[in-house]
């Protein structure tokens with residue numbers, strides 16, 4: 308077995324299972340598949356871990372054929388070499404010696420098994436979307452489902468000790484939710500799992516209320532989200548108070564003084580309102596000897612992020628971005644986790660900026676080419692949303708949008724009708740494909756249906772598309 312293989316494809320589908328109270332599952336936070344029932348035993352966990360969706364994804368990763376998969380746009384996959392190379396960031400942060408099934412997993416991964424015979428080492432629960440804040444960049448706080456406590460307890464009964472290395476809890480706000488807290492208590496009180504890591508992602512504001520529980524967890528990894536300092540913190544974390552945040556953070560810092568097994572990590576989402584705080588954030592973490600990592604915004608609701616998402620929208624200049632990031636990098640010179648995340652952020656931003664420039668260039672040329680001839684845009688989703696601030700996109704004579712989604716057909720989008728793709732020819736002989744993930748599929752459909760009766764335009768440079 309070659310454990311030093313230079314393969315860089317993601318290992319999450321070989322290690323991790325995320326379970327969402329909304330009856331969805333997946334290997335990571337970027338992929339969600341629907342499930343019929345919340346799993347309550349080992350067998351149903353294995354059915355998900357070896358589901359057709361997981362097998363298909365493993366095959367795609369192994370063959371590097373990611374067409375139609377969110378992996379194509381994954382920041383971990385694209386810009387970091389190590390995020391999912393057997394240890395997700397948290398496990399790596401805590402210490403590889405805590406992994407129990409390394410060999411088994413490495414064998415399955417390097418030998419390219421698409422079906423595995425071990426339990427996921429990392430079980431992550433999206434316990435509930437309920438939250439005490441309404442952060443401007445977040446789409447939580449909508450669904451009301453809660454991961455059922457009885458089912459969780461039943462799962463714990465079924466597993467042997469050390470079968471699962473890492474239990475993660477993400478919300479909403481886990482510390483707000485009594486059932487989520489009870490799940491953590493159950494785990495904590497179960498001696499079978501005394502070596503497992505308990506990983507909680509929190510906004511930190513309820514630490515005081517649950518400090519005794521947090522202190523009692525044997526191997527705690529607490530990721531505390533904080534995206535800016537003082538006014539910008541309060542601006543983006545709507546409902547949160549900076550003073551309260553600091554008070555709660557200090558409590559857990561004091562607890563860490565006594566219990567060195569408490570691992571703290573600050574997580575900071577970088578957006579328009581917090582960019583200027585980057586360096587201050589690094590200083591803040593440095594002074595308190597806490598690791599800090601930065602993340603860009605995910606596009607889970609692009610339209611809601613128009614004021615903040617400078618990765619997708621033209622909101623700042625590259626100079627301003629670089630000025631802030633370079634200063635923060637200097638301050639973070641002896642903070643490897645922070646530095647690495649800043650490097651990834653910088654690379655990500657610039658690839659997005661380059662992509663925007665390519666879009667502008669593409670649509671300027673397309674406009675000249677079309678000379679006001681009618682065009683149908685195939686796609687009416689997130690991809691179009693990204694093009695909305697490119698003026699040349701709207702200079703085109705768009706007569707309709709086409710979409711294969713039956714629910715959308717007949718409705719209006721940007722004041723134009725959404726039509727069935729089989730009717731494109733009734734509207735125009737020019738089609739622009741507004742989808743990165745399904746570009747080839749759509750192109751094949753158009754070629755099969757219309758042969759040379761239409762001209763197809765697409766943004767072909769996939770490397771830079773999301």
Ligand SMILES: C[S@@+](CC[C@H](N)C(=O)[O-])C[C@H]1O[C@@H](n2cnc3c(N)ncnc32)[C@H](O)[C@@H]1O
Pocket residue numbers: 438444445446447477478479480481508509510530531532574576602603604605606607
């Ligand atoms: C959904 S929250 C749940 C946990 C907890 N309420 C918190 O704020 O940490 C988990 C993490 O996702 C981050 N997050 C929320 N919306 C995001 C977005 N649009 N892009 C990137 N990260 C986001 C939060 O900042 C937080 O670090």
Ligand code: SF4
Pocket residue numbers: 438439440441442445446447448478479480510532544
């Ligand atoms: S605290 Fe967390 S879950 Fe709640 S709105 Fe903010 S980012 Fe979302």
